[in-house]
Amino acid sequence: MKAIRNSLRTRLLISSVFGLAFIIISMTYVLFVTVRFQRIVNDQFQLERFFQDLQREVIAIRDPLVDYLSSRSSTALADLLVEEQILRSMIPADRTIVDDPFLLDSREIFFLLESYLDLMHEAIALKRARAIEEYTTLYETMSQLNLHITTQIDRISLYGLRRELTSYEQLIESSRSLLFWNLFVLVSAFISSVFLIFLSIKRVTDPMHRLAEMAGELSSGNFEVEDIQMEAVTEVGVVIRAFNRMKGDIRQYIAEINKQKQIEQGYLAEKVRNLKMEQLLKRMELYTLQAQMNPHFLFNTLNTGVQLAITEDAEQTADFMENLANFFRHNIRERDLVVPLRHEIEGLESYLYILRIRFPRTLGLSMDVPEHLLDTCRVPALILQPLVENSVIHAFKGVQRDGTIAIRIRQDGTRIILSVQDNGIGIPRETAERLLRDDSRDLEHPSKVMGLKNVIHRLHFFFPSLPDVVTIRSNDGIGTEVLITLDTRIEACIPS
């Protein structure tokens, strides 16, 4: 019930109805007073009008009386009786004696009139009895009485009129005062209603105005304003509570976002630091790896051996030593991270010669490289030799048949596919997947990353946008093929 009373709709309805009712009641009151005033004015002259009518009837009865007494006609008698009835109906039954000259004179007139009517019946009876002298005398008395009645009516009418005129001034003065106060009633009722409605509307709109102010504060980013604490209608109260709650929630969310932002900024800074560290580690790793392949002393020694083999006419030994020296030279002199394919193939051919010398019957080595790709393609340095070496070391453990290793390079549209395939024991699926996975634990032990894993890591490092830059196809007991797929449109990502 209280909620209904306090609702916006009820408030506005009540204030409007109350204001209008206030004005309507005031106007009704003024109308009532005006009607009452008119009735008072009308009553003022009512008695005068009545006596005027009475006098007219008193005069009107004279002719029928004379007519009847002179002619005794039934028509005159009927007229006379009609007039009598009219006059008797005008005589009031209550003729109380009061101390008022006007009413006392009126009382006398009514008695005179009643006596006149009684004498009229007496005259009629005398006429019927043909008592001529008596009804003639009576007629004279009646004439005097009739005259006296009309004179008395004139007198009291004049008296009444004078009295009314005396009070007329008072009436006008009172009516002027009444009209003034009535006007004042209407004006003050109207203005009071306007103010009452205004107060009611203000009570409803004040909280909304405060809400608008707070919305302005919030829109300017000030969420520290205090909650609105105002008495308001139900609907506005709901809005205020929701607004206060919303403001608190937003303030809390902003605080959380700021906190998260700070955490994220810290996290990003840490991540950047980690990445830089990682890059540094990788470079260090690369340099270390390259350093491992830089045995200058051995290279110089091999050159000396080649000179010695030539001096002794040991041509095969000299070729072997020369290829071995080329292989090392290739490795030692190579400082670029990405090299032309020809450079990579030349180094690989020296390595394959050495292998053919080492495994002349048990290992078949073949290489299929289109000539036109040798100078048009660039590949990361030392990515094929470790794969061949990996096959030589791991693929043929416990295998009785002859091993073959095939190196193929082909172009498929924009892709360059480098393949090293062996017919060894194969790599278990789990091992292959583990090798391909970029395991962070390996970063912690870069010195242990050798062979195939080294190649995979470097390829992933140079081509982070090519997740399938290296794939392994392996069948248990049949062989393994390591595929390197490069896109000629994508340059290797080399840190500066």
Next chain:
Amino acid sequence: MRYIPRILATLFVLLFLIALAYSVQSTMSLSRAFSGIGTEAELRDYHVAVFVPQAGSLFMDRVIAGASDAAAENGVALTIHTNDGDGLALRMARYSGIDGAIIYPSMGESETRRRLDELDRAGIPAVLIEHGVVDDWPWTFVGTNNFDVGRRIGELAAAVNGDPVHLAIVYSEKSPGVIAEKELVELGINSTLGPRLAAPVIRKQTGLNPLAAENLTYQILRTMPDVNTIAFTDTADTLAAIQVIIDLNLVGAVRVIGFGITEMIQDYLDRGILAGTIMVNPGKIGLEAVRVMVGMIRDGHSPGYVDTGVEVIRGRP
């Protein structure tokens, strides 16, 4: 600032209430003032009509005032009728529903007797005031004994004059009761002065004109130089005559006996211009008349005769 609308609203509501209160008060006072004739009039037990001469005078006003006082005391409502030319009001009195009639007999005695008889036949009691009528039936009378009036005039004339006294008496239509019994008045004068009267009392009369006595006095003094005392029977005549005495420088030479009392007459008395004034009590006449009438209505009988007395007033030393 925020309380201004509330203060203004309260102010205008208060103004509304004040205006409403004044409006209601005005309406109620208007209603009371014009709520109809006689609504505030008191109920009375009897309706008595007073018939007085057509011409109004101070004497009659006082009679009516006295009657009104007694009427209020005794629960009587009074209506006042003037006996116009043909006395129609009195003739029709028997038909007017009154409980009693107080009559100042200003018409002829026979006419008065007829009306009294008619009222008597209609069962309406009547009281005569100021003077009675000669009739077989002792009609109830309240008023002054005019013999006493004459006696008082005689005593006063004797007191202010040495022998002989040449007295002129001026009657007036404004005091018809005295005129009606002028023989009785003169009988009183003669009985008092007796041999001191140098000549029979000179009888004069004025009309209803309040200034009529001025010319009459002038004529008396011019044509009757022996007159040394003039007595009046009306207050207006007294005042008019004094002017002539003063104008003719006859103050002290001609003694003036006035009638009635006013502030001016009292002043003339104090200054010795007037020798004295005869004071009948008209208020008492009206008062006693109503009391007697109430007694007649209630008890069916009356004392028959009530003398309201005569008084002589002299100047204050």
